[in-house]
Amino acid sequence: MEGRNMILVTGGARSGKSSFGEALLKDKEKVLYIATSIPFDGEMKKRIQKHRSSRNPNWDTLEAYEDIVTKIKDVYDGIILDCITVMITNLLFMNMESFEEEDLIKVDYSKKEEDILKEVSFMIEEFKNIEDNYGTEIVIVTNEVGAGLVPEHKLGREFRDIAGRVNQYIAKEADKVFLVISGIPVKIKGE
Numbered sequence: 001m002e003g004r005n006m007i008l009v010t011g012g013a014r015s016g017k018s019s020f021g022e023a024l025l026k027d028k029e030k031v032l033y034i035a036t037s038i039p040f041d042g043e044m045k046k047r048i049q050k051h052r053s054s055r056n057p058n059w060d061t062l063e064a065y066e067d068i069v070t071k072i073k074d075v076y077d078g079i080i081l082d083c084i085t086v087m088i089t090n091l092l093f094m095n096m097e098s099f100e101e102e103d104l105i106k107v108d109y110s111k112k113e114e115d116i117l118k119e120v121s122f123m124i125e126e127f128k129n130i131e132d133n134y135g136t137e138i139v140i141v142t143n144e145v146g147a148g149l150v151p152e153h154k155l156g157r158e159f160r161d162i163a164g165r166v167n168q169y170i171a172k173e174a175d176k177v178f179l180v181i182s183g184i185p186v187k188i189k190g191e
């Protein structure tokens with residue numbers, strides 16, 4: 001639809017993609033920041049706190065990684081989701097009872113991928129509805145996971161493959177896609 005502005009921002013770890021994504025919404029008055037991280041240890045809690053303190057204090061924050069769109073309770077000028085790969089990680093590990101190597105190789109990763117793609121595609125379709133109905137600008141941040149070495153362990157390879165396919169899907173649906181390298185955004189799709 002004309003006027004849609006769903007933007008995917010991808011890049012490697014510490015590439016500046018989150019800062020760039022946030023900057024895209026800096027002129028918006030009412031913004032929702034969707035954080036998909038779970039603070040599972042002290043170091044992660046510090047990272048989350050650092051992210052929070054660097055954001056615009058007037059932005060609302062939603063911490064969620066599943067059923068995200070159903071948890072949005074207001075109308076916003078902009079929504080940023082940071083980040084898809086952390087969301088995928090949380091969905092991948094959801095309902096896993098053991099993280100032992102011998103148990104991880106028995107997981108039905110095809111089913112996990114199917115469930116994750118279903119979750120993501122529902123979210124993207126609902127984001128499109130939000131854009132159409134309210135003119136909300138949507139920014140989605142993700143990690144580019146396919147440019148490195150082939151992971152040594154099965155779980156790592158499965159994660160990389162799932163994240164790569166999810167990123168491809170979102171890039172196809174997005175109106176613009178930026179790749180951020182060393183803090184420099186390069187537009188790879190869109191006007």
